[in-house]
Amino acid sequence: MSQALQLREKLAERVRQVEERIGAACARAGRSRADVTLVAVTKSTTAEIASLLPGLGQLDLGESRPQELWRKAALVPNVRWHMIGHLQRNKIDKTLPLLHFFHSVDSWRLLQALDLECASVERDSLPICLELNMSREAQKHGLAPEDMNELPARLAELKHVQVRGLMTMAAFSEDPEESRAAFRELRELRDRLRAELPPPHVLEHLSMGMTNDFEVAIEEGSTLIRLGSILFEGLGEPEA
Numbered sequence: 001m002s003q004a005l006q007l008r009e010k011l012a013e014r015v016r017q018v019e020e021r022i023g024a025a026c027a028r029a030g031r032s033r034a035d036v037t038l039v040a041v042t043k044s045t046t047a048e049i050a051s052l053l054p055g056l057g058q059l060d061l062g063e064s065r066p067q068e069l070w071r072k073a074a075l076v077p078n079v080r081w082h083m084i085g086h087l088q089r090n091k092i093d094k095t096l097p098l099l100h101f102f103h104s105v106d107s108w109r110l111l112q113a114l115d116l117e118c119a120s121v122e123r124d125s126l127p128i129c130l131e132l133n134m135s136r137e138a139q140k141h142g143l144a145p146e147d148m149n150e151l152p153a154r155l156a157e158l159k160h161v162q163v164r165g166l167m168t169m170a171a172f173s174e175d176p177e178e179s180r181a182a183f184r185e186l187r188e189l190r191d192r193l194r195a196e197l198p199p200p201h202v203l204e205h206l207s208m209g210m211t212n213d214f215e216v217a218i219e220e221g222s223t224l225i226r227l228g229s230i231l232f233e234g235l236g237e238p239e240a
């Protein structure tokens with residue numbers, strides 16, 4: 001078997017294994033598999049490997065750094081690109097046209113700037129999640145839960161951006177159970193807010209769960225899991 005085929009087989013096996021664990025977690029939680037979207041986070045792998053994903057039925061891809069998103073989006077077309085990391089406002093114009101979904105809107109200023117950019121390029125809508133810093137780690141980006149008091153007023157200013165949910169990253173731990181409280185808190189916050197908001201801000205999404213804790217996240221209601229290492233670790237090193 002050629003090296004390229006071997007690589008494809010290995011990746012297909014990873015996707016199968018992950019799919020099995022997602023299915024089992026959905027079953028435990030009494031949820032439908034269709035309610036959870038797997039976003040393959042390609043930041044630690046090559047564009048060559050990322051470009052094998054659509055052929056394996058994996059069409060949602062995510063990047064956390066804008067420059068890397070620009071580069072990979074040019075090399076891997078015809079997929080749905082998700083921005084999952086911090087975006088400086090001066091990089092909005094180059095990033096927005098590539099995006100299907102923005103998970104990590106981490107300030108009111110960014111939210112407003114995205115809406116203005118949509119207006120200026122005549123983009124009708126942009127679905128996003130607001131990133132919450134539930135673990136309150138100083139080095140992490142994100143809004144605080146108490147900032148959500150302002151949400152109705154902030155939403156009233158928006159013409160294009162649609163707030164579709166909340167996103168968080170739990171504090172890293174070897175033990176996935178350590179993430180459960182933060183995930184549950186995010187879901188409860190979402191449930192409270194959801195009751196109050198007008199459409200199109202329906203808040204149906206919870207973007208939470210990474211390699212280390214995605215099963216717990218699914219049990220706690222995640223609709224968007226963002227997986228990198230479990231899919232790509234050891235398959236090929238990033239291009240320098």
Ligand SMILES: *Cc1c(COP(=O)(O)O)cnc(C)c1O
Nearest residue numbers: 041064084210211226227228229
């Ligand atoms: C890197 C990254 C992921 C994927 O992390 P893994 O632990 O490798 O699955 C998910 N979300 C964000 C925001 C990331 O930066």
